[in-house]
Amino acid sequence: MSGKTIVEKIISAHAGRDLRAGDLCVAELDFTAGTETKCPRAVRMFEDLGLPLHRREQVAIAMDHFVPSTNAQRTNNQKKLRQFAEKEGVRLFLPGEGISLQLFMENHLLYPGALGGIADSHASSLGAVNCCCLAIGETELATAMATGKIWLKVPESIKVELKGTLSPGVYAKDAALALMGLIGTEGASYQVLEFCGEALKNLGMGERFTLCNMVSDIGAKTAIMPGDERTSAWMLESRNAPGRLVNADPDASYCRTIELDLGSIEPMLSCPHSVDNVHAASSEEHTPVNLAIIGSCTNGRLEDLRAAAAVLKDGHIHPAVRMLITPASRRVLLEANAEGLIDIFVRAGAMVMPPACGPCTSFTQIGVPGDGDNVISSANRNFKGRLGNKSASIYLASPATVAASALTGHIADPRPYFCRRQSA
Structure with missing residues (x-):
C-alpha cells in the first residue's frame, strides 16, 4: 500500500x-x-x-x-x-x-x-x-x-x-x-x-x-x-x-x-464576479477604480501593509478613490504604527479601520460601494453583493496592486514602483 x-x-x-x-x-x-x-x-x-x-x-x-x-x-x-x-x-x-x-x-x-x-x-x-x-x-x-x-x-x-x-x-x-x-x-x-x-x-x-x-x-x-x-x-x-x-x-x-x-507569475486580478475569473492586472489597466480596500484574513498582515506602504509612500490617493485599510490584528496595527506605515497611509489619504474583518463582508456597513462602482480589494471573495451593493464590481488583487490602483485611479500594475526603487 x-x-x-x-x-x-x-x-x-x-x-x-x-x-x-x-x-x-x-x-x-x-x-x-x-x-x-x-x-x-x-x-x-x-x-x-x-x-x-x-x-x-x-x-x-x-x-x-x-x-x-x-x-x-x-x-x-x-x-x-x-x-x-x-x-x-x-x-x-x-x-x-x-x-x-x-x-x-x-x-x-x-x-x-x-x-x-x-x-x-x-x-x-x-x-x-x-x-x-x-x-x-x-x-x-x-x-x-x-x-x-x-x-x-x-x-x-x-x-x-x-x-x-x-x-x-x-x-x-x-x-x-x-x-x-x-x-x-x-x-x-x-x-x-x-x-x-x-x-x-x-x-x-x-x-x-x-x-x-x-x-x-x-x-x-x-x-x-x-x-x-x-x-x-x-x-x-x-x-x-x-x-x-x-x-x-x-x-x-x-x-x-x-x-x-x-517566477512566471505576474500581478494578477480576480475579475467580477467569480474568484476564478483571473487575468493579469496589466490587461485591465483601463478600468477605473472608485474604492480600494486592504485587509481581511487574506492580506491584512504586517508584510501586506509594508507592500502597500512601499507603493503609497510620498504619493496621494487619486481624488476619485476612497481607500480603506484594516490591519488584521491589534498587534499588526501597533507594529505598523511603530514602523511609520500608518503615517504613510494617513498622509496618502487612506482611512485606517479598527483591527477586524472590516468591510470585507459588508457586515459593518462600512465602505459599501455606490451603484456602478469598481472596487479593488485584497480580500478573498468578489461575488455580486459581497460588499453590500449588487450593482458594484469587485476585483481581487495583492495589497501592492490595490495601492497602485488607488494612486492612479485605475487598475495598475505595481511592478514599476518596485523597479524604480531597485534602480535608484
Missing part, C-alpha cells in the same frame, strides 16, 4: 486508526472556535444539549465580524458571548483585537500535527502551520464543544508543487489567484490542497497563510503546508508550543498534481 498524505496522517492519529482518503471516521479535535457570526446559535444549541464543555482550554471565541457593532441585536449577541465565555472559562478575543484566524495564529492556539474545527469558511488559512484545520457549521461547533469530536470523511489531496521565486512587485496573493484560475471554483470540491516544493523555503508564514486562505473558494475542504524550518521557527515564538512536524510520505497517493512556477 502507498504512503500517506499529510492530512491522512493527521486524521489517522486523531481517529486512533489507520485511515485513507474516502474513509469515514470520528476524530478527536485539538481546538474548536467560532466568531460572533455563528457562535450565538451554536452556544444556544450547546446549552440545549445540557452537557459540560469537553475541555474549556481547547475552545475559543473571537468577535471580529461586527466591529464596531452596527445594531442592538449584534451588540446583544456579543454581550451574550462575553457572558458565556466568562461562565465557561473559554478564551475570548474582544472586538478590536483582530481577525479570529490571525489571532489564533499569533497566539499559537493551533500547531503542527493538530486537528482543528473553526466555524469560519477560511479556517484553511491555519494549514500554513502544518495543521489540519476544518471549517465547521453551528451544529458541529455545538457538538464539538460538548464532545471534543468531529465526524468526517478523509478527503483526497491535490499536490501543489511550487517552483521558482516571486519577482519584485509580485506576491503570494498573485500566486493564489493564479491557482484559483487554474483549478476553478468547483475544481477542488472536498479535497485538500497540499503545498510542497523548493519554493516554499522562500515563503514566510504570512505568505503561506495567504496561499492556504483562499482554497475554500474553489471548493476545497482545507489546505496544508509541510512541516519545515519555517514552521519550526514559528513554533519557537511560543514558549509552550506543542506539536510535531508532519510530512507526506514520498510515495503518498494524490488525486492530482499541479506545478506552479512562481
Whole structure:
C-alpha cells in the first residue's frame, strides 16, 4: 500500500486508526472556535444539549465580524458571548483585537500535527502551520464543544508543487489567484490542497497563510503546508508550543498534481464576479477604480501593509478613490504604527479601520460601494453583493496592486514602483 498524505496522517492519529482518503471516521479535535457570526446559535444549541464543555482550554471565541457593532441585536449577541465565555472559562478575543484566524495564529492556539474545527469558511488559512484545520457549521461547533469530536470523511489531496521565486512587485496573493484560475471554483470540491516544493523555503508564514486562505473558494475542504524550518521557527515564538512536524510520505497517493512556477507569475486580478475569473492586472489597466480596500484574513498582515506602504509612500490617493485599510490584528496595527506605515497611509489619504474583518463582508456597513462602482480589494471573495451593493464590481488583487490602483485611479500594475526603487 502507498504512503500517506499529510492530512491522512493527521486524521489517522486523531481517529486512533489507520485511515485513507474516502474513509469515514470520528476524530478527536485539538481546538474548536467560532466568531460572533455563528457562535450565538451554536452556544444556544450547546446549552440545549445540557452537557459540560469537553475541555474549556481547547475552545475559543473571537468577535471580529461586527466591529464596531452596527445594531442592538449584534451588540446583544456579543454581550451574550462575553457572558458565556466568562461562565465557561473559554478564551475570548474582544472586538478590536483582530481577525479570529490571525489571532489564533499569533497566539499559537493551533500547531503542527493538530486537528482543528473553526466555524469560519477560511479556517484553511491555519494549514500554513502544518495543521489540519476544518471549517465547521453551528451544529458541529455545538457538538464539538460538548464532545471534543468531529465526524468526517478523509478527503483526497491535490499536490501543489511550487517552483521558482516571486519577482519584485509580485506576491503570494498573485500566486493564489493564479491557482484559483487554474483549478476553478468547483475544481477542488472536498479535497485538500497540499503545498510542497523548493519554493516554499522562500515563503514566510504570512505568505503561506495567504496561499492556504483562499482554497475554500474553489471548493476545497482545507489546505496544508509541510512541516519545515519555517514552521519550526514559528513554533519557537511560543514558549509552550506543542506539536510535531508532519510530512507526506514520498510515495503518498494524490488525486492530482499541479506545478506552479512562481517566477512566471505576474500581478494578477480576480475579475467580477467569480474568484476564478483571473487575468493579469496589466490587461485591465483601463478600468477605473472608485474604492480600494486592504485587509481581511487574506492580506491584512504586517508584510501586506509594508507592500502597500512601499507603493503609497510620498504619493496621494487619486481624488476619485476612497481607500480603506484594516490591519488584521491589534498587534499588526501597533507594529505598523511603530514602523511609520500608518503615517504613510494617513498622509496618502487612506482611512485606517479598527483591527477586524472590516468591510470585507459588508457586515459593518462600512465602505459599501455606490451603484456602478469598481472596487479593488485584497480580500478573498468578489461575488455580486459581497460588499453590500449588487450593482458594484469587485476585483481581487495583492495589497501592492490595490495601492497602485488607488494612486492612479485605475487598475495598475505595481511592478514599476518596485523597479524604480531597485534602480535608484
